[in-house]
Amino acid sequence: MTEPTLLTISGSLRAGSYNRKLLAQAVQAFGPATVVQADLRLPLYDGDLEAAEGIPAAVLTLAEQIRNADAIVIASPEYNKGITGVLKNALDWVSRVEGNVLRGKPLAVMSANGGRTGGETGQYMLRACLTPLQPRLIPGPFVMVANASKEFETGTLDNAHYLKAISELMQALRAEIR
Numbered sequence: 001m002t003e004p005t006l007l008t009i010s011g012s013l014r015a016g017s018y019n020r021k022l023l024a025q026a027v028q029a030f031g032p033a034t035v036v037q038a039d040l041r042l043p044l045y046d047g048d049l050e051a052a053e054g055i056p057a058a059v060l061t062l063a064e065q066i067r068n069a070d071a072i073v074i075a076s077p078e079y080n081k082g083i084t085g086v087l088k089n090a091l092d093w094v095s096r097v098e099g100n101v102l103r104g105k106p107l108a109v110m111s112a113n114g115g116r117t118g119g120e121t122g123q124y125m126l127r128a129c130l131t132p133l134q135p136r137l138i139p140g141p142f143v144m145v146a147n148a149s150k151e152f153e154t155g156t157l158d159n160a161h162y163l164k165a166i167s168e169l170m171q172a173l174r175a176e177i178r
Helices: 018-030 047-053 057-068 087-096 120-133 160-175
Strands: 005-010 034-037 071-075 106-111
Touching: 005 018, 005 057, 018 071, 018 106, 018 160, 057 087, 071 120, 071 160, 087 120, 106 160
Parallel strands: 005 034, 005 071, 071 106
Antiparallel strands: none
């Protein structure tokens, strides 16, 4: 079998974000794969823009990356007890692309956050936002890295508890690839 294609999506645009670092750990735990990183620098969803100009090229690129992925992992912080704006915007745009590109895709969710819950509320909201798009959402184990600045102090995650959960989640994601 050829290497699967793993699409990583960060709900944070910041280059040094803890969620990008978390995705790097997830990629390592996933094992051999062709890794593609999504870019969520998209225009804000606007029905008038869509009507006048159609789906923007950057959104079509993201939809094609999703369509071509064998599996997807999303890591996102929690902003104000919810999903990040860039991630919600991307889901809104992708939902407008014909053919529901997320339907049936194996997808895992994780989060790293500065607070003590590790982004729990944002992760639950993300799962709710994904429901109408019908991916094959991996139920767990949950990966919610709390106090991310401390956990990533060395640049990588060294906490054995989190590493075990990431490994189990990524192996469950890999097992869902048909």
